Amino acid sequence: MKRPLAIAAALLAAGARGDIYQTPHNLLGAVPPMRGAPAPATQPLCIICHVPNRMPYEVRLAVWGGPGQNGALDVRADPAGPPRSLRWAGSTLRCLSCHDGTVSSINITFRPSSTSLLNEPASGPARALSLPSRDALDPAGPVMGNHPVGVPYPLEFKGGTFRAIGPRSVALGADWNPDPREHGLKLVADKSGFTVGPGSAGVECATCHDPHGTPNAYFLRLPLTGSQLCLGCHRK
């Protein structure tokens, strides 16, 4: 159990907002060192994820999907359910380029739990591509579930379409906060641009996480204490 605790402690030590060099996302290996993420100290940190316009880049952006995959996956929200074509995009695509457990050995909670995003069984190719498991995970365990991303949010109680996924068929009102941005969470627009409005707002990884660092654990935009993070959107 020592190692997971150490990792957890490292995650908890994430730095303050904006100081990405003080977070585990400092992949240049400054503080703290991330296992399996060697990066030449001469590389600028930002271009690992961001590529300035017209700037020749020397580091190839990680490509979603891994070997033999084309960027569109059949995923099943319910392992027993029907397959549904899902196309990652936006910030989530950027996150998954590392956290899917195929390109990178880094994963969301514990490797190879990120295979659950692919919804492959424990013996599937994604898991096989992962590095050897750590103590805390159960490689024979169930496919693991994650909070949906790339889904619409009923901003101001207005159901909308996001990433081609329609609104829930039932009344949306009481279960949701009208605008979670008031609590510090982030919604994203369906189309290009920065204007987020009712009818086309969505949830991505960045809704809850700010990969550049927050005062909270796990890059969370709100503390887990009292489940403030969950209750930022969900009125339960």
Next chain:
Amino acid sequence: MSFLLAILLAQAVSNIRATKHNLSAQGGNAVRAESEDQVCVFCHTPHGAYQSKPIWNRNLDYQASALYTLYSSSTLDAVPSRPNGATRLCLSCHDGVLALGAVMTLNAQHNANIPMANGVTTMPQGNTLLGLDLHNDHPVSIVPDTSDPEIQLPPVGDPILLQEGATPGVKNTVQCTSCHEPHLQTFKFLRKDNLRGAVCTTCHTKQGWIGSRHEASLAPYPASGSTTVGDRACLNCHTPHNAVSPARLHTTANLSGGPLPWAEENVCLQCHRLGGTGVDPSRGKPAPDLQTQFSKFTHHPVELTTDTHQPEFTARQPAPEPVLNTVAKHVECADCHNPHQVQALPQLPSSDTRNVHTGMRGIAKDGSEAIDSASRPVQQWEICFRCHGDSFALTIPPSATRPPSGSNKRLEFQPTNRSFHPVGDPGKNQSAFLNNFNVGGQLQGNAWDGTPLDRTKTLLCTDCHNNESTSDVQGSARNSSAGPKGPHGSSNARLLRANLSFAVGSDAGPPFGGFNANNFALCFRCHDVNRLTGQSGSRTNFFQNGGVGAGRGNLHWVHLIDKTNANCIECHYNIHSNVEAANTEYVNVPPSGSTHLINFAPTVLPFPGNDPNTGRRYTRPAWGFTASGDPYCFLRCHGQNAMDGSKSVYRPPSP
């Protein structure tokens, strides 16, 4: 927007932090974590969940092999399945297997355990612990069978709703979350208030429930409580969880004193006992105390059997119990009453034909099944025929201590019979002697419909078989203000409303040393004792107006008082009819003539000689008509051979 706002206002707003489902250390509940301050984490995790939709934080693998006992009932149309859908998450705490704090993922650790305060591990004992035994809980993970006319799907927009079940994406299944919303700050997490059965009746449509006595009751329950029977509705008799009587989820208290607390009658006795409810202001009395009735000397023995009865009044076809009870001897309250439709008597206005048997099925006089409907109300005797008709031998087997044994009352009361007490149909004896007392006849009081009793009227079984307190009035017991009415129990033999002696004479002499009207109190409720026991005057058809012994007068008087001290039943042995007159020879009775309910007791013997009217010798005591049409007896009774067919010819006067 306004539409959404309207929905928003109509819906109860969740606040899980204010509910017992807030297991965090700060939640303030008895069951809570030692120090964990997250709320959602006990059920949900954003990553490393058991599955993605929803993101459950409990490892449900154990349920694949958990030995759940599923609900079953003889009236269930749908097929229960092992728990699926959201029910699985609920059961992961409420079946008591997993520790409450056992989660898939906590703070990036897999298979974590959140320590609970006060040494709690799994769900503590109590009503919320359902266990693996789900057969006493409302079925879940079950697809409603809407071919059952008493089942409907929740209307669109109703807070009660079907959920996903075995088929992902298809919301066709009753789950825990159909009635409960685990985040809601409501009573028992219910999606809507169950006042007057609002939750239950969303899916369960019980014909005749609205306006039934139970639905309309304003009687407080408990007696000193502020809720009423009508407000409690379904919950008076049923409970959705941990039912004492699993099939049909009855709630009971052990009130009959029997060894099995789930005995059927206990359901009803919760209210139907002394002090069971408060006074219903609309009726001025509490629920009828039937517990007292069922403890009387004779009663319908509801306590005798348990788990034998099956309902016959539900919509299920074929009914789990045949209407004609040929399967197993038993009687329960629901064999005669449909608690979803029952009405108290009398109904007002009188054109309202609903009654205590409304919603039941019975056996008609022609032997067919009679299903209660507005156009064809089931009749009281049709209920009785379920057991006392064609299958009487099952329910009333011959007994040395109870002569005579039962008889087929359906056949006894056929209108084609030559003589029968007029249950359901007017009787055969249309003599004016059977006019009402007020117009010179023998019959007194009113019939069950409140009109003067006379030869044109009919009887109910309960006019003779009833609570003895109803003997305070002449005529039909229904006109008594005493109660509770009905053949539940009586201090008299054979559930009789008033005393009737079953003593019979022998060759050594008559049964009585003198006349005592109380020996025949039952008969005298309708038949005027004075007109039967007066010496002279045109009282009855049993009258000597000529021939040998002319002038003796009223022969009922002769037999009851003057000479014989006989019992009514010695000559009217089976008072229901003459169908089973095993000890009577009828002589020269015309096909359409009445036999006046004359059938002799076994102790009345044949005359030891030839009948002078026919020249024949009989093996049974005889009654009939001479060639000239005069009635006569030919028999030996109380050791006397006086009834020789010559001296025993009598001539009733014209009424």
